[in-house]
Structure formats: C-alpha cells, structure tokens
Amino acid sequence: MIQKKICMIGDFSVGKTCTVARFVRQTFSDKYLTTVGVKIDTKILQWPNDAEVKLILWDIAGNDKLTTASTSYLRGAAGYLLVVDGTRLPTWESAKRLHTEVTRQIGDKPFLVLLNKADLKEQWEIKQADVDPQLKQGWKMLKTSAKTGENVEKAFEVLGRMLIG
C-alpha cells in the first residue's frame, strides 16, 4: 500500500485538528482544544483503480511561524495542507510566511490552502483581493468548513491526487 505523510500547517485555532477529525472520524466539536506537539492519524483512501492510499496525517501544533520542534515534524512529508481561518486575516499572513519557511525546510512540495470556517462567511475578514496574488502564482485553494464538512473530503482527495497523480 502506498503511504504518504501529510502535514497540517497553520496558525493556532484555524481548525487543523477539527479538519482532521472531520475527515478521519466524521466528528466535530465546537470546543477548542489546542494541540501541543503533533497528533498523528491515518486514513486510507480508495483510489478509482481499487488502489489504496494510506494518508498519515501529522496535525502539527499551530503557530504563526515554524519552531524548532515543528520543523522536526516536517521530515519526510510528501505534501501539506496550509490551513487558514477566514475570520482572522492575520492567519492568512501567517500561512504565507509558513509556506516560505516550509519550502525552505523541505523544498517545493505539493500543498493546498484551506480557507476554513466557511460556515462563518458573514464574519470573514479575508477577501478575494487578499488571495488573488497567490492564486495568480498558482496556489490551489479550497473554502472548507470542518463544522459542516464542506469540501473537507475533497481537500484530501485533491491533495492526494497532487501527490500520486
């Protein structure tokens, strides 16, 4: 079976852990529980040709920049999801910074930006104009909601395809 290590990266409280819980266990909790260190989960994706891909998800503690500890978790990652809280503009700034730092650590790897908390659209601070420059650079983005499950499954599938083709 093909195994791929995927890292969840982003500022704190953007919904990384909730996104993994929604994807792996189809659960969601409104209660915020901060991650310390890293939490590892796995999920097997069925590919159309009956092949199975095991995704090993490294849900890394949120921060606005890479720490020594979080840098050590990146080793061997095949790709990553860059998670942003749509209701907090600074988390988008953190994501851009983190992308630069991750690239410096592990090189260019496939990644996908998740603009999370799509269920709180009326509170969003991130506007189209904020993300347009990165979209023009070829960044792939999806609006997701760990609460409603919107686009969560799709996000992992898209990244899976980017990893395996």
Added chain:
Amino acid sequence: MQHIPLSIAKYIRSLWMSELILTFFHVNKQGILVEWGGHPRHYGLPTPITGQSASEQISFLEGAIPAEHTQILEFVGVGNEKVAHVHLIPFENGTWILLFDASAEHDRQQQIQQQYNELSVQSYRQTQLLQGLETARQQLEIEKIKLEQSAQTKSRFIASLSHELRAPLTSIVGYTHLLDEAEKAEEQESSYLNSVKQNAGYLLNLIDNVLEQTRSETQQVTIHPINCKIKNTLEDLKSLFFPMAKEKQLDFKLESAAEIPEQLLLDELRLRQVLINLMSNALKFTEHGFVSLSLSWQANRLSFQVEDTGPGISKEGQAKIFDAFHREKSTQHVQGVGLGLAISRQLIELMDGELRLESELGKGSLFSADIYAPAGQNTSQILSSSPTTLLDSADNSRYTILLAEDNLGIRTLLKLYLDEGGYQVLLAENGEQAVQIALQHQPHAILMDLQMPILDGFAATYELRQQGFTAPIIALSASALSQDRQEALQAGCSLYLMKPLDAEYLWLNLHNILNPSAD
C-alpha cells in the same frame, strides 16, 4: 533491558528518564523491524511484528527512518492514547527508536498553551470589535459634523432672512408711530394706523422669536445678569397686560412676596421676555376666570408662577409643549408659530432653572420656575423704565450727532428721532462720507450703520479710530448674531444697538453714552 546495547542504555540513563514507560524499536537500514520492547499499546500502537516493514506498522515512522543523526520528536500523540517524546538514534546501520511517556508534561503545556491561545483569539476579536466601534464612531462624528454644518447653514439663512425683514420693518414701525402721534390724524386714519402698527408689531415679535430660536440652535444665547429692580419689571408687565385683561373681563392678579430684595442680580431682559411670553399666552387663551403672576424669593432663587383658568393642555400636548414649532391643535386658530415656550424653556435653563407645567383640560394651566437670582448691590447703573424722564431736549442741543445710514427711509426716521430729542444732526450716506464728516466736524457721537456701500460701518469705524477719533461710535445693525456684535466692538464701536430702534430707546442710549456718570 538486556537486549539494549550498552551505549543506548547509557543514553537512556543520561536522560534520567528510566522511571518513564519506555518503549523501543530497532529498525534496520532496509526499514525492517528487527526487535522491539516495552509497551507499544500504551502509546496506541499495535503489537509490532518483527521482520516486517516498520513504517507500515508504526505510522509515524513514515519518512522518518533511517535517521541520519539523533533526532527528537517532542510530544507525539497517536490517536487518543498517551503522548511520547520520540528519540530517533542512528546506530549500526539502523535506527533505534525510543518512546518516553510525556503525557503529564503534555497536559501541563496544553493547559498553558490553551489559555494563551484563547486569550490571543479573544484579544484579537476585542481589538477588531473596538476598531469596528471606532470606525462607526468616526463615521458618526463625520455625520454629526455634516448635520451641524447643515443646521448652521439653516440658522445662518434664517438669521439673514430675519435681518432682511427687520430693516424695512424698522421704517414701518417708526413711521407708523410718528403718524399715530401726529395730532392731525383723523380717527379713521388712526384706526388704520393702529392696525398697521399691531401687525407690524406681531411681525417684529415673530422675527425676534425666530432669531432667538436660531441663536439658541447655534448656541449663541448667553445670559448677562445685572442689578435690577424686579418690582419695576412687575409694574411694566402690569401696564402692558392690564388693558388686554380688562378688555376680556378677566381677573388679573400680580403678586410679589415681601421678602424679595429690592435689587436682584439677574438678566432682567431675558426674564422679562419669558414672563411676557407666558403672560401673553395665558391672556390669549383664557376667556373666563383669571390670569395671575406671583413672585417669591428664597435662598438666592427667584420663583414665579403664571396661572390661568384657560382651556388647559392635554397630557399628550404637555409632552410636546416645549418643542420648537409645536402647536396644540385646539389653539391653531390663534396667531403664533409655537416658538415662545421653546425659547422660554431654554432661557430658564440658561438661568439655572427649569420651566415646569401643570395643567388639566378644562381647568387651566400653571407654568412655574425658579431661577438663580442673588440679592443685588445698590450700584445704580440700572436703566429706568421711564427713560424720557432722564432727558432734557434743551440740554441735548449742545451735542452734535453724526448719523451714517445708507437707507433713506431709516435715515429720515432716525433724523426725526434725533431732531425730536433736540440733538444737532449731521448726515452721511456711506462709510466714506462718515469718515470725512466726522474728522472735519468732530461730532460728539456717531450712529453708524454697519451695512453701507463704498465703505461699510466696520471699516469706517476702524478707519476713524486709526485717525484718532475718540468720541463714541454706536453701531446700528439689524443682525442679532453675536459674531457681528463682536466684530463691531473689535472694530472700535462703543455700543451695539439692534434695529428697529424706537425713539426713547435711542435717546436713552445716547444720553447714557454722552453722560457716562449719569444714573
């Protein structure tokens, strides 16, 4: 522990973590699990099988082995089980993986980090909220400024409109007065003139009220307390209203308590304005019974009550009675625009009081207030209510007055007043002439209209003062704006009089300014 090489055992001991639940895996350079020990299930891992791929059994090893140098992964959690510090140590063509229980430390750090993160998010939300509020406040401030500007423009417009209305009314009122006084006037002519006078008087009063309201909206109204004899004021009110009360066969009572000091320090003009407003309303609307005004004084405060047995005011009406332009439906057949009570209330508030109303439909109304009015001193700079008694026209012939006024009608009228007062009169039609004549003839005083062609009254006054002219210059203006008054005084005027002027008022002021030591 007997399978652990000595160097690895030393490493463990060096960490002083032997009391923690240790689990270890030995993986060769092909990634095959060679041996293991400890309690993998404690960390949520399956029981490993040697001889098989390590990373397929222990998911977090994917991409992590073979280790090239010693590496520590802190706080690694698998599923919902215990959390471990994972040490990856390269040794003899393979990798040793050691797991040390870090759950307790993890929980401690999580608690601290949780609080920090929650506070950070909360603080961010509060900042955003405050910024939102600040933006809203700024927008409201802009709106407020716009509204204030709009209100000022409106007030300025009303003020200048009132100014324009006042000027011709000055002529109408003055000439009507003169014609009425003429002995040769026929009875019918006199009746017509009386009607003209009454209506002109009403118009003048209306303009005064509109101006007053405008001034209060632009916060230009100020109170100027002076020593005054309140009993004289009462006498004047009695003379003013007694004929009307008599005509309507109303019982008319004026009462003042004995304890009222002879002199009180208050703005007599403003108080008189309020009392005239209230009394004229009471007389206007009362058809039977009585109208009364009573005054009392205690602890530096003057109280008054104006009571009538008129139609009374409904509860709904009472709530709006002090609003500008409000008129009771039942009184709309009576002349007025609904400004008197609004102005009165504002004036009373400026005098540190509150105008109150008690009323019952069909029974009558009672307006009352008390204002700050300490006992006055016996300085006798008080204007007499009978100014003509101060004047002696024969004495005035020694005074030459220069009258500078461009409006022919007003110029002629004021000249008539001055002639009647016994003054010598020089005339000028504009500011330039006024300067020339004043410097040539050195009059004892100048009556200077402020709005004149060629050189206006402000500039002419300034020029005269520059040339060393020291006699009094009395500004004449139809403008009630304090800004105009201020500018006139700054230009060098000694006094500012508002049009329309009646003869007695003009004589009184001339007398006072030409005889500064006179009572």
